[in-house]
Amino acid sequence: MRLQDIASHIGADLCSAGPDIEIEGLASLSSAGPGHLSFLVSADLLELANQSRAGALICPHDLVQQLSQQTSRPLLASKQPYLAYAHASGLFTDEAAPAGIHPSASVDKSVEMADDVHIGANAVVGPGVRLAAGVAVGSGCQLGRNVQIGEATRLFPNVVLYHGVRLGSDCILHSGAVLGADGFGFAPSANGWVKIHQLGTVIVGDRVEIGPNCTVARGALDDTRIGNGVIMDAQVLIAHNVEVGENTAFAGQSGAAGSARIGANCTFGGQSGVVGHIEIADNVHLQGRSVITKSIYQAGSYSSLWPQLPAGEWRRMVASLRHAAKKKAE
């Protein structure tokens, strides 16, 4: 791919004396070779960039001069080099699944689908399912009855969608994700737990990415709702009747308990958690491993993360603090 074409695609300026070379891929500064395009976002990486063997670089405008003094390689100047790199990454991925239905797939006769849908080997598509144009259902996926999937949404192998789950367009669901399994609803009785059958479903907006082995539970009565542009890393758990606002991000192994109402543009760090039945405003940022136990009405950063200490020191600290608190209580 010619560098000039990449520049156009990512909205960067090809601004150096270097030739319009052919780029074969993207690489990090340290591993790039002459056929690679790499990038730097700030002056901190200037030295590494100068040592890099990369054939071309994406950089901020204000570093063009310094970088040009060192080598004559082409530079793509961008206001947002990291975003430019994100856009460039899409040019070097080869993920498109060919249209067509694998003969080993089990597709119910009542399924309605566009002509260009891809259904992989051994996938199972239940009655009443509707698949829009460009949908790709990976091998081994399981789609329950009446599932609906919007345009160009892609399911990697072994995704499970229970009956009635609805996905918007341009979503990506990774392997092992399970959407629409029963929420955790049980009523106590003298004879043990009585199951509350979960009669809602899961409704996912557009441009949502759901990572591998994630779980989004179906609603008890109303639906669990995931807004447009939400992104989830691996092993995230969204419990029943949670509502997640647009563009909120969940890092790996985080979770939100039942009926939490989460705003837009929030970020949840890895292994963080949100208790059930609370409300979280827009633009709340929770540090990794922290827990939100009460509604938060104000945007900002929150934490309950204790960083590690050498084990002996940690043990003494815990003992000392417990002792102090106890003494004070007496």
Add this chain to the structure above:
Amino acid sequence: MRLQDIASHIGADLCSAGPDIEIEGLASLSSAGPGHLSFLVSADLLELANQSRAGALICPHDLVQQLSQQTSRPLLASKQPYLAYAHASGLFTDEAAPAGIHPSASVDKSVEMADDVHIGANAVVGPGVRLAAGVAVGSGCQLGRNVQIGEATRLFPNVVLYHGVRLGSDCILHSGAVLGADGFGFAPSANGWVKIHQLGTVIVGDRVEIGPNCTVARGALDDTRIGNGVIMDAQVLIAHNVEVGENTAFAGQSGAAGSARIGANCTFGGQSGVVGHIEIADNVHLQGRSVITKSIYQAGSYSSLWPQLPAGEWRRMVASLRHAAKKKAE
């Protein structure tokens, strides 16, 4: 479904002037329409109930009078409205899988099964498996050799049971659950870890529900045991040789480490944990995100959950407490 029939099924009294209307489904107070049955458990919800468009309501006996004054809709009075709602929910779910074996399923000739068993598309059932009456094996499930499943137990798609796993009757296993994979047993040696082959299995009682993407490991020598009536939310991990007493509940992303012996009627909050080789009495309740590190012989509630603070305030608190503990130690 006629309201009078619902009342009989859930053991409630149809006690208002309203007619014996037809109910098409359950709904929450706020989303219900005239064809829906809804419920309230306490007087806190009276205002919401009066505003609700629900065609009928389940309510506690002592609210019948107040509710009748507002509208003439039928009321189902119940001693335990939440439990009544749970029982009612089962009337509006349509989950039964038709008996029969899908032609794409791979079922070993030696499998013994009742006539009315359901085996879904592309499921794989190994040699020596025994499936009792009413068992449903979802599409894409993988059953290793000599698995045994009791009456009316249902596996949603893509559940994996390793060889020898035994499930009781009336259980529900959700997609992505894996039972009987090797426990985490390794002996250190000069050449690295040496695998301890896991020779036990997993034995699950009756009326157990295991959520999506849960893991229950097989025992090293003896078996991992899950008692009758145990319920697990999504992504729960039960390690090898754990024993769980009857009706104990695990919320999402919680885990119990190897050889823990957990009593009956316990509840474990979301993301909570139990270390290995300890004993926990009956009726122990662990708050979300808390960890039990020593045996607990007394029923009650336990916690080690730190709630969040604004990040700056949290950081100052941690620094201050660390400093105080250190100073004291000197």
Add this chain to the structure above:
Amino acid sequence: MRLQDIASHIGADLCSAGPDIEIEGLASLSSAGPGHLSFLVSADLLELANQSRAGALICPHDLVQQLSQQTSRPLLASKQPYLAYAHASGLFTDEAAPAGIHPSASVDKSVEMADDVHIGANAVVGPGVRLAAGVAVGSGCQLGRNVQIGEATRLFPNVVLYHGVRLGSDCILHSGAVLGADGFGFAPSANGWVKIHQLGTVIVGDRVEIGPNCTVARGALDDTRIGNGVIMDAQVLIAHNVEVGENTAFAGQSGAAGSARIGANCTFGGQSGVVGHIEIADNVHLQGRSVITKSIYQAGSYSSLWPQLPAGEWRRMVASLRHAAKKKAE
């Protein structure tokens, strides 16, 4: 299996007056019968050993005399009884999958594989995949294009390997494990998150065991790397571009965030975590539920685990410590 053969296999001395009996299996001291071999590692278990009905015992050399005084059963003396037990366990497992490709498997014509490879029912093997001698691909596994698997590596059912993932020899991957799904890379923009397509892959060394429902993400530009001899329990998450040194062990539900560089011979307790972009030396041991938030350059044990208290006591402690820290700040 004759006891003498077991002794030879595990490098122990058959050192008692007992006969060379036939052993039918391994069992724990308390559940063993006359046909079982059991083991004890220290004098703490002498009483239990003497009460055991086990037909033979593995024990440390220095306990031979005491054990011989109680019964005449054969003893296998070993310098490392636990390691000897680990080696013995391999004699009683029957896991070998027969060579051959199940007719229901979907195997691309371009796949290169050894004659003795096993591919289970309904497995899907994409174009360009290479499978070395002795590889076993369980039923329902999904192998993307150009996956490479080394000798004698075994995949249990429903494992997913995305395109280009490379596994060494003698690895074991358990059901529900997903390797090579996209790392969690997104650039913020005015229109929401822009996906950074993940162009690296996952490279796994030899003798690695990856537990059920684990996730190892593919690298953004460079590769995610798992060293030889690494072991992971269930539901572990290794994010993109992490590098893990040899023989490091991850207990259940632990996780390492993006680009962490983790040394060799480390151990991570259950539900522990490592933040991204940090470095961890060899021989670092992190207690369960603890988090490493900064690089650690020194071997040793670390912790940030708060053990539980009765809930009321815990609440008072938190309140008291918060109050003290706040007061001091004023």
